[in-house]
Amino acid sequence: MKFDRPAEANPIDRMQVVGRAHPRIDGPLKTTGRAPYAYEHHDVVTNPAYGAIVGSAIGKGRIASMNLAEAERAPGVLTVVTAENAGKLGKGKFNTAKLLGGPEIDHYHQAIAVVVAETFEQATAAAALIRVEYAHADGRFDLEEALKTAPLAKDPNSPEKDAPPESRTGEFEQAFAQAPVKLDELYATPDQSHSMMEPHASIAAWNGDKLTVWTSNQMIDWGRTDLATTLGIPKDNVRFVSPYIGGGFGCKLFLRSDAVMAALGAKASGRPVKVALPRPFIPNNTTHRPATRQRIRIGAGADGRIIAIAHESGSGDLPDGQPETATNQTRLLYAGANRLTSMRLAVMDLPEGNAMRAPGEAPGMMALEIAMDELAEKLGLDPVELRVRNDTQIDPEKPDRPFSQRNLVRCLREGAERFGWTRRSATPGAVRDGHWLLGMGTAAAFRNNLLIPSGARVRLERDGLVVVETDMTDIGTGSYTIIAQTAAEMMGVDIGKVVVRLGDSAFPVSAGSGGQFGANCSTSGVYAACVKLREAVAQRLGFNSAEATFSDGHVMSGNRSAKLADAVREGELVAEDKIEWGGLDKSYQQSTFGAHFVEAAVDGFTGEVRIRRMLAVCAAGRILNPTTARSQVIGAMTMGAGAALMEELAVDKRRGFFVNHDLAGYEVPVHADIPHQEVIFLEEADDKVSPMKAKGVAELGICGVGAAVANAVYNATGVRVRNYPVTLDKHLDRLPEVS
Amino acid sequence: MKEFTYERATSPQEAAAKARETLGAKFIAGGTNLLDLMKLEIETPQHLIDVNGLGLDKIENTQNGGLRIGALVRNTTLAADMRVRKDYGVLSRALLAGASGQLRNKATTAGNLLQRTRCPYFYDTNQPCNKRNPGSGCAAIEGFSRQLGVIGTSKACIATNPSDMAVAMRALDAEVETVDEMGRTRKIPIAEFHRLPGDSPHIETTLADGELITAVTLPRPVGGIHVYRKVRDRASYAFALVSVAAVVQRDGSGRVAVGGVAHKPWRVEDAEADLPKGPKSFSARLLADAKPTTDNAFKIPLVERTVAAALNDARQQ
């Protein structure tokens, strides 16, 4: 099905199942421990061996020598695989650095060997016996230093391939110079780690030249393709299975070393091999969100209308890496005739930077939305009012390109009302509760709607069950449930009659989970397959499919009605289709919007920041399931709170690695940090985006949160911190007196 | 993790004797610190002597009106004990500010005293660390040192002792009771129990080889208002940037020990004479010889402010 015209009325609009708060259909399996995660497929392979990865102990250089003898002799060891004996390996399209390093070392904890042994304990003990001599090389580990000479970089994912690296509209410099009110500030966001609950893990088993990998991966087809490329085998020989995933946040978008090393270890040992990355490997062995250094300049009239806006950002990555696209949202969020955005990319030797929940948007909005708060103060305007005044219903760079639907203003207004925003003191540092300084902050949330083709197969079985199969993944998001809801709505059956099978490369290729495109795209793919299945059913029952309605297990048209089950009395019916996207995202800017409100308390003695309450109002098209959508948004708000207050990978600039590489050193919020969260969804249905009329929420929820927290802290203390995370040491010496 | 052998001791003295005569032996209590370190091969004992089940898990009144806390009393039990809550509130509060409920259920009094530093370089066996690998150097001094010590540090090591419990015990003048392989017992004042790093940061206490902790005793209650104030980036489940254990009397005099700044709970009795003058002059004396790094210089004003917060808390109670 090609979606190239706005959606008309369709069966989803009935919203008898879709749009309802249905609990997760996979919930009981998870709470009873019967949902097997990657490392736990105990039934599929008997007699697995265990692989332990050895990571590079240096950030840059080469392996001078490697002594495997002691490890090979250790009890239980079956084999040791290194770059030297692994044979020729390719590199996946989505990988920046090689997943098996050596002799050249590209980054700290890059895998350089896997030890395969009979038990997990034997493998890890033997891995520690490998003796490696390194020849150190000087690495580029200091972002500030590296940015001094970094060139401009384009957004590699931009559809406009020939656009210049700087995007310009109007005459920024001139307009800014003449603007009555000006802001020009620098902001910094640190490297961050996804820190999802389940570390990367894989079980690999060869059967002749066929390889099956049970793994934890958000994008089945990408991972499968890149594994085939890496191993130099046909893609058809690889099966990737990932039915349950303990979180990913982007860290599992790509093939990683667990899968490659499990496959190599299994090949060399002739046994199925299990590999899980230990927690301390996650920050340096896998990917992270790159740090940014950003400059924002905004010039406004006395009435608060933006005349000129510039946003420049710099980040670093390994050779052939990508910039963190922190300026993208600034191109679209606010009106203003004169605009400039650009990115710089420094080549560095820290581990690979890559997508993490709302890549680009999250750190970009962390800076931009502080800047807006600062501008409001300069103008003597309320921060909500400033944002309302600069709303735009068109793409500010392309005036003939409207937003498909944009309700930012309603989010801000409704949020302000619900939150009691009028109680905010415009003067910072003015509200006390005992020794606590109190403040409120707001920020806009803004994330684009991305469209990826997505396929599905739907089968009506003879017992009346509707079985959906797609390689879509559920990374804890609720995909199982919203897909079941979609199929139930389309086929007119109870949700209990739908069976959903996900995360297997044997199923049709889907959008996968990422960029908050999963929900809308994958359900649209299921919608497309269901339309075909409805046609097949109608044909069997002798209905005109265009007129037939499917409801309560029946098919009806005019005054005729038949049981759905009658259609399969002679045999099951199967339909497969995929949703493909026409040009509606070119003629319309498709985005999701929201407003965050935060109340924060700062201990006047110690400077500790504690959030008291958070509210998000979201406008994101049709909400497919308010329960799972709310979970996504509160999770994102929590992650945003972490980004605002504590999350930072500390770089050792001499040794070239992230030092705090476990969950004791890299702090993420705990329950006590998140006392009260509320989420409101505006009722919307966006007919330009898909037949589901839905967009995503999972990344919208994080965009802007950090700035809302930082703005609340500023409102509490009167001390502006522009360098995340906002930890106590950054404002301690300037706090107002309490006692 | 390396392979090791394991035995259950049958008496405290036998445990001490076994520990002394067996190469590479270590006691194991709750295991919440030791096992983590063994998994990372930061500690590599060849033999573990389990000291659970030796009857060292009782809290008893002492003859002179104090309290004797068995070495194996769990942190949860100790924090909840009515006598502790009533007369040694600072200890109860310090315990509850540490780790998580699950960990405190396992963690023991002796294990808590002997838990090792949380210096991130100590935790990465690729990095030089004099504490983990004597003579290899210290990666932290010129590296990432935000969490680390500001006073009593040395050229060899700037790590901190991460225990909350020990800071409260230092304010309470606790004593550590031990037994050795001959059955000889001794009492070590808590002030002398932990060592400064000097040039041998791997030696952290004044315990002799194989010496077993049997109990910690607290002297008669000193009254006053008990406050434990722990400062950290997140609200729970994090080690202290700085912590303050204070027992403050109505006349403004009191005792203050500080955590998160040194290789041991930091207390300067002489400085306490300045407490009635307020946090500024007290902290100035407490930290007179501080040598912070650029990363952790903020701990100096933070100590003063946290002392102020604790004194303020005390006033409000």
Ligand SMILES: Cc1cc2nc3c(=O)[nH]c(=O)nc-3n(C[C@H](O)[C@H](O)[C@H](O)COP(=O)(O)OP(=O)(O)OC[C@H]3O[C@@H](n4cnc5c(N)ncnc54)[C@H](O)[C@@H]3O)c2cc1C
């Ligand atoms: C995630 C996490 C968070 C934590 N957060 C905090 C925190 O915020 N604040 C805090 O204070 N602590 C914290 N801790 C540390 C915790 O308090 C310690 O792990 C615990 O107290 C150790 O006690 P244990 O009985 O488990 O010791 P074990 O791990 O069994 O032993 C620790 C050491 O003590 C030795 N030992 C044990 N018993 C004796 C004895 N009787 N005589 C001589 N030697 C003995 C052992 O040989 C070993 O060297 C945390 C720990 C973890 C894992």
Ligand code: SF4
């Ligand atoms: S500060 Fe101490 S524990 Fe940390 S690296 Fe240096 S020697 Fe090791």
